[in-house]
Amino acid sequence: MSDKAEDDILRVLALTWRGADKTLSRDTIARSWSLDLQWLKPDEAEAAVEQLLEYQWLKKEGDGLSPNMNLNNISAPLGWFPRPSILLHPPPFGKPNEIIQESVKTTGESPLIDDIKKQPVDIIADITGLVKEEVLRRAKRKKRALGCVEDWFCLALVAREQGIAVKPLIESLRD
Numbered sequence: 001m002s003d004k005a006e007d008d009i010l011r012v013l014a015l016t017w018r019g020a021d022k023t024l025s026r027d028t029i030a031r032s033w034s035l036d037l038q039w040l041k042p043d044e045a046e047a048a049v050e051q052l053l054e055y056q057w058l059k060k061e062g063d064g065l066s067p068n069m070n071l072n073n074i075s076a077p078l079g080w081f082p083r084p085s086i087l088l089h090p091p092p093f094g095k096p097n098e099i100i101q102e103s104v105k106t107t108g109e110s111p112l113i114d115d116i117k118k119q120p121v122d123i124i125a126d127i128t129g130l131v132k133e134e135v136l137r138r139a140k141r142k143k144r145a146l147g148c149v150e151d152w153f154c155l156a157l158v159a160r161e162q163g164i165a166v167k168p169l170i171e172s173l174r175d
Helices: 003-017 026-036 042-054 084-088 096-107 111-118 120-128 132-146 151-161 167-174
Strands: 058-061 064-067
Touching: 003 026, 003 064, 003 084, 026 042, 042 058, 042 084, 120 132, 120 151, 120 167, 132 151, 151 167
Parallel strands: none
Antiparallel strands: 058 064
16 A cells, blocks of 8 residues: 555544544535535535545444544644545555455456555556666656646656556556
């Protein structure tokens, strides 16, 4: 699991449950994220709650939901806001490598997709014929030129520049 994704989700949950009861309703959570905090559109907020519940970041307790972990020591810097893509496509809670391996076995995805999930830089290098260091150099150059963009986006730009279909890489690049 990406540390950035985990940090974002933990911060979202900590800010959501700060000063709140032990459980909150789905509607209260979605309303907070969309209307109060303005992190997501209302329909996206509802979808994000469902995704976090499905990937076990949230658990059902009676009529409400609660975080599946202790959030006491989690804080967010002033002005921080989450990346919507992480809330809408969260990594599984817990031991992600085991979960990913199980899902690959059950879905029967091709070996190329398996490799993309593990090492996107290596896959881009293998497909393009560039060495891994050159792919990373190009991605860093794009990051310097574009400023405040995520690393995965720069890797996607390098892949696209080299004529690789980016859509299959997006999920693994965002991690």
